Amino acid sequence: MLSKLFFGYFAVIMVALSLLVITRRNPVHSVLWMLVLFFHIAGLYLFLNAEFLAAVQVILYAGAILVLFLFVIMMLNIKVEITAERFIGEWPIGVALGLSILMLIYFTTSKLIQGPAGQFSIEAIKAETHTKALGKVLYTEYLFPFEIASLILLIAIVGAIVLAKKRG
């Protein structure tokens, strides 16, 4: 009962916050609402016993990525942004696309079959702590995808530096 109440709170508030993010006229306000949204996502991770993911969600998304967003947006001329047209002319197409994807998700979720339970039950994770369990899986079974992901990020960093250097 209590867990359902908790999940209901997070679900409703997260939808409301997402709407606030896309409807604010002032982009800085949008980013600040997104910060509150990220905290609720972290809360949802805690709810799933994934405390490591919750902490990383706050450190990386709220503490690093969103601050950089805010940095860029603060440099914009807010006074022009506020008076600018909110939505481009093609928004009905976007709404139609979004609704059709929502329908697709709705119909597929009813057909989902639960897979067999793996070795990581809630009890196993509680005994081993989430951080340790995640680390073990990430650095053994999924080491190759992990390395590929880090290589892609490295290329992005090198690319950004090359682009910035060419100007000077």
Place this chain on the structure above:
Amino acid sequence: MNIFGLFDGLIGMQGSLALNILIIIVKIAVVVGITMLHVAYATYFERKVIGHMQVRLGPMRVGPHGILQPIADGIKLFFKEDIVPDGADKPVFKIAPIIPVFAALSSLAVIPFFEGFVIADINIGLLYILAMSSLGAYGIVMSGWSSNSKYSFLGGLRSSAQVISYEIAIGLSLVGVMIMAGSLSLNDIVKAQQQHWHGMYLIPQFIAYFVFLVAAFAETNRAPFDLPEAESELVAGYFVEYSGMRFALFYAAEYMGMIIMSSIAVVCFWGGWTMPPVITNAVPAIKMVPGIVWFVGKVYFHIFLYYWIRATLPRYRYDQLMALGWKVLIPLALANIVVTAIVKFMS
């Protein structure tokens, strides 16, 4: 304990639910009350210590040796007019000073002050503290932007770049401690240090401790990295437009940040509330002293270090600050992680 374990524990014991909540509230009140008192008197001792280092007396007028000075300052700030600049983004302007205070006070929840006394013993304690300290940048960016003033905007950009850069160094310097202790829980980190004869990670992790200390000075905007404020050169930075109580919140958050950074240094590198086994084995009587004495003593030493360095070192230039953070501290911390991991793997 899992974060939700705390929650389950509260719900599970239906009969003593109210009692458990009451105990937690009393603990929070005690910790917050004592910390606030320390914040007030940290300002007094800063003025006294720096005064004596510069052959002055420091505050002397309010009470004997100026002992009531922080109370007088507090009352004065409380009754000052709260000015909100014209054209400021009012909601953001008003929320901005609350964020650093909120982040600092919530970090206190996971710090173990002595054996068995911690508000929430969660198993990601160190990550939680890093997450909370990463929120500090929002107070800076929001106040700088919302003031609608070029001075605070530029100050905000400067100091948020500083805080974000040094956050990386702080996080990386603590990884060495995490590897050695094999845990993210602050309680376990203190206990793991007792396994060694020296009883503190300060000795095997001296590089990490150095990086942590320097980065903590920058993270809390203290001298020699106090460029955001630079009171002897500029009209302060991101909080130029703040007055009265809202300014006091920024000011208090800086001192809370100092206390929390000192506490983390003590817990992760100085063995927290314990004394080195080599000393306790030689003089068993030391075990009779309650742990809080050692903890508080070590924290006071670190806070004194903040004052000492402020009175000693000149301020860094901005490019020197960035070069130090990215080209010295982060590579040092990374090298420390590699070496620590190899040593741990070999043994």
